[in-house]
Amino acid sequence: MADHNKRGDTIIRKLRENGHKITPQRLAIVKILAVSDGHPSVEDIYEQIRTDFPTMSLATVYRNILLLKSLGEVLELGFPDGSNRYDGNKPVPHPHVICIRCKKIVDPVLDSLDEMKKEVALETDFKILNHRLDFFGICSSCMAENK
Amino acid sequence: MADHNKRGDTIIRKLRENGHKITPQRLAIVKILAVSDGHPSVEDIYEQIRTDFPTMSLATVYRNILLLKSLGEVLELGFPDGSNRYDGNKPVPHPHVICIRCKKIVDPVLDSLDEMKKEVALETDFKILNHRLDFFGICSSCMAENK
């Protein structure tokens, strides 16, 4: 597969615009986050890169995620159990569905979201700025395995 | 105001049923959680009780919350910033609206929730078991203060 990593290019451009250097370590982290296949954790990213980049430090992964968060280019999903997962592909808040077995995370399209937002504002008189909507369950492939 | 703390009584009964002792410390923690005014944090509970119970240990608050969680009598709300808040009044999952200024947390009634649950199941083929729906914004009183 070719290297037309559009989302990755956008992130790199944003980094340059803000005067940040493009190091090999940073580039490797961005590439993974731009895809965000399954919404990787810090450890996922670290392990993926370490295979062909043995000198990579865990601190560098943390630092770069922090930077990308501050630029609004990655969405952090902190879970109640303390684990964190990242979405650099779609960095604006959106609902997530998490499989509690295999830890897969998917992005559902929910038409009912707009209505719910309206209802929240109406019900509470809050000025809503952000949201975090997570549904936990078991994915179809884990369900099939079970039998 | 009188002491018809229905929710607190339910929690105490559940504790007795499961063979747990009712200590003064435990009772004080349960009383606060049963009301869950604004969804208190561990520190909130600790400070509230310490005023007229100076010997109270922070570990005891943690221990009792752990126990009440295991009995399904308190809902833990862990937030991305690492903070935790508790609802012992309505211990089943429900949406929350959080003021990012004063940290107040309220329970909105959202008719659109049922529809969204259906949509998630349909869209993703997951068997949904749990959810966590948070909306972040600024409450009306904080908005008023701002001007």
Added chain:
DNA sequence: ATGTTAAGTGATATTTATTATCATTTAATA
């Protein structure tokens, strides 16, 4: 190409919230 320099990295120390440990105390029952 080479040198310069501010930013980035790697290794490690620190921080902070929660859990574990353990000697002492106490609620529940007889």
Added chain:
DNA sequence: TATTAAATGATAATAAATATCACTTAACAT
């Protein structure tokens, strides 16, 4: 009132994320 398992208080241990700092390097100018 005595018995005993459970709970408490004080503190140690744990673990994930952040801070520190000496060394390295990407970006830019020459």
